[in-house]
Amino acid sequence: MDQPARDRIQRSFDAQTLMTTLGARMTRIDAGEIEITAPILPLALQQQGFGHAGLTFAIGDSAAGYAALTMLPLGNEVVTAEIKINLLAPARGDHLIATGKVIKAGRRICVVTSEVHAVTAGKRTCIAILQGTMVPVPA
Amino acid sequence: MDQPARDRIQRSFDAQTLMTTLGARMTRIDAGEIEITAPILPLALQQQGFGHAGLTFAIGDSAAGYAALTMLPLGNEVVTAEIKINLLAPARGDHLIATGKVIKAGRRICVVTSEVHAVTAGKRTCIAILQGTMVPVPA
């Protein structure tokens, strides 16, 4: 991907205030693959003190959505049509890493997957997998 | 539901810091059905200025989870095993209302659905439907 394409993705991400609120940053931008890293902030917990499913979902969904956006011409945004998450383990550790991938980029819809890992002392545990559909919309 | 049962649900909800961050409140607690109301805060937006899918998901998922919890004896919490969201319309308006319902309460798993409506000047628009599985865990 060239720099203007990367900049477009980064600008869109930066406009997502929820990502800022959650402390999430885009840590890798490749064609068809996006990585988002986020801490587990005290403001984003569930009732047992682990990261809320809403946090895991939000970064998993955004990583998948931006992965789809890397496959689209300038002038597009994407929105999530649907996405499903299976949660495998509690969201606890030093931080979370979401990796979104494009499985099939179509003209009208784009099928994506995402994995979210929790990292503790360098050790990664997969805590969630997502599978969904993104739809291009005019930017 | 008696008051101790309601109090238990409310206490668990109050411990979810993400709900506080998003300004979400539990506005109805009935056996098998929970309503959560949330504003669309400037801190929870996506790139086009609408509410982020992560916001819609978080309140839809929590409403479904607490609906499941109303069906369980004291001493339990629930966690989301999996849930799927179909997004129907942008999250815009005065506020959002998520309504979670129990479809089947089993001993080991509980099947739930949730709807999220956006309310503008009293008019409700369904913006998302969710379908998922909750699992009881010791509190």
Added chain:
Amino acid sequence: MDQPARDRIQRSFDAQTLMTTLGARMTRIDAGEIEITAPILPLALQQQGFGHAGLTFAIGDSAAGYAALTMLPLGNEVVTAEIKINLLAPARGDHLIATGKVIKAGRRICVVTSEVHAVTAGKRTCIAILQGTMVPVPA
């Protein structure tokens, strides 16, 4: 719906050989809602002698797809982009009834749900719920 519109739906259904194999019939055609009734044939069982999840899925998915087709102009077919099924109880009884409904009919995608009931001596038990996305394609 007028008769040509109903005939179009029926003809498409009749062309699905899997429905014939499973003994499934379309028992109601309304705008936005389709009912399919099927026996639990000896040729469609899982390992414990109940109806296979593939049977429940096939009629639930077809009911949802044809519900979507009722909302589209002549000259279209629909295909399933994605659909999720939660199975609530074993498929056993005299026959199964799948009811598909349109939740939102969009230009590019159509969000649908479906319920499958098992009927035994006139008593209905919900055995599965489905939530999915249909996409129009040229007929």
Added chain:
Amino acid sequence: MDQPARDRIQRSFDAQTLMTTLGARMTRIDAGEIEITAPILPLALQQQGFGHAGLTFAIGDSAAGYAALTMLPLGNEVVTAEIKINLLAPARGDHLIATGKVIKAGRRICVVTSEVHAVTAGKRTCIAILQGTMVPVPA
């Protein structure tokens, strides 16, 4: 896996009459991974003459379910609690191959994925991905 464990899986599969009806065979049994191969029979088509989504689902779901069963002690069967399928391309070609994998084997639930490929003249095309939850039950 030892031979008795493989035999157990094969016997359970052989008891699924829907698999026989669809011409499906189990073509690989490994710990945590199962492959099912099926023709696209004239009896299993949708309205455009491609394999029905119910066929693709049935073999994808069964491959995922038996992958889960390989991880469980003798005396168990598994049933599908929920599963979601994204369809990527029409089911056409010489035959279909479904590969089910265990992502996380828990005591109470097992998270699985499955891919279905269509094979034409030796060339494989991924036509569907599935993500779901299996639950152990007494055999």
